[in-house]
Amino acid sequence: MTLAMLYFAWVRETIGTGAETVDPPVDVATVAQLIDWLSDRSPAHAEALADRGRLRAAVDQRFVPLDATIDGAREVAIFPPVTGG
Amino acid sequence: MIRAVVQSEPIDLAATLAAVEGSGSGAVASFSGFVREDDGVRELALEHYPGMTEAVLHGLAEEAVARWQLHAVAVVHRVGPMAPGERIVLVATAAPHRHAALEACAFLIDRLKTDAPFWKRERREEGARWVAARDRDAGAAERWR
Numbered sequence: 001m002t003l004a005m006l007y008f009a010w011v012r013e014t015i016g017t018g019a020e021t022v023d024p025p026v027d028v029a030t031v032a033q034l035i036d037w038l039s040d041r042s043p044a045h046a047e048a049l050a051d052r053g054r055l056r057a058a059v060d061q062r063f064v065p066l067d068a069t070i071d072g073a074r075e076v077a078i079f080p081p082v083t084g085g
Numbered sequence: 086m087i088r089a090v091v092q093s094e095p096i097d098l099a100a101t102l103a104a105v106e107g108s109g110s111g112a113v114a115s116f117s118g119f120v121r122e123d124d125g126v127r128e129l130a131l132e133h134y135p136g137m138t139e140a141v142l143h144g145l146a147e148e149a150v151a152r153w154q155l156h157a158v159a160v161v162h163r164v165g166p167m168a169p170g171e172r173i174v175l176v177a178t179a180a181p182h183r184h185a186a187l188e189a190c191a192f193l194i195d196r197l198k199t200d201a202p203f204w205k206r207e208r209r210e211e212g213a214r215w216v217a218a219r220d221r222d223a224g225a226a227e228r229w230r
Contacts, residue, residue: 009132009204010215058202061137077134077202081218084131084162084203085118085174085194 001026003070005038007048008079011055014048031057032066034076049078056081086157087150089142091133093165096172101159108157110179114186116194117176122169126207131164131173134202138162141201149178149193153185160193162203192229199226 005020012018028037035055039046049055057064058077070076086108088101098117106113120129146158157179167173176193180186205216 006134008134008202009206058134058137061134061140063200077137079134079202080204080215082199082202083205083216083218084133084201085198085222 001070003034003073004075006075006077008077011048011079015042015044029069029071030066031059031064031068031070031076031078034070035066035078038078054080086159087143087146088159088161089139089146090159090161091135091138091142091164092161093163096161096163096175098172098175101161101175102177105157105159105177105179108179110156110186111181112183112186113177113179114183114190115175115177116190117172118174118194120167120169120171120173125209126169127210128166128168128208129173130166130206130208131162132204132206133162133164137202142197145193145196145200149189152192153178153180153189155180155185155189158189158193160197162197162201164203195222195225196229198222 003022005022007015007018024037028034035049039049056079059073060075142160146160149155149158155178159177161175163173176190178186178189199222206213207216
């Protein structure tokens with residue numbers, strides 16, 4: 001399953017890129033499992049994704065909880081809690 | 086009229102309010118948020134999630150129109166670097182009566198703060214840091230659900 005990953009704010013800065021294409025195995029079924037799997041890509045990924053309590057996610061541009069499925073997803077974004085306005 | 090815009094250019098207050106007032110409504114309310122000048126911030130930079138941000142702002146505007154029977158609504162949010170005193174966001178609502186216009190305006194800014202994917206980074210004399218989210222913003226948004 002090919003996924004477009006997007007990272008924002010300090011998640012983007014720590015990982016060192018704002019976008020990458022990944023191909024997780026089929027047993028990666030939720031956002032949380034995807035985060036686990038991404039953490040093994042590099043030390044920078046591991047550092048950025050270490051503290052789940054500080055991470056939020058969107059699947060195909062909709063906010064989701066970390067236990068949400070990624071089945072059928074094309075784009076997954078991981079970022080800190082939002083601070084607009 | 087619904088206008089939901091994300092832009093790097095400075096926000097044109099007069100043009101935006103004129104567009105909302107052009108609906109001929111009895112009541113127009115607005116809210117503006119600014120980069121603080123009083124706590125040592127040298128520059129504020131806003132990052133966002135292109136595509137999702139515009140969709141969220143438009144969705145919130147549509148929800149406000151349906152809930153308060155608004156005649157017009159504008160939500161304009163700036164991104165990129167900004168100096169202290171500059172306008173970050175402008176929300177304006179037009180309705181038949183003041184309560185609807187004022188309530189819809191509060192709804193839009195409260196929900197924008199928790200639902201729209203923006204991130205603030207502030208630069209001070211001692212360095213730059215990403216601004217942390219505040220629990221009280223979540224509480225303010227929750228009262229509209």
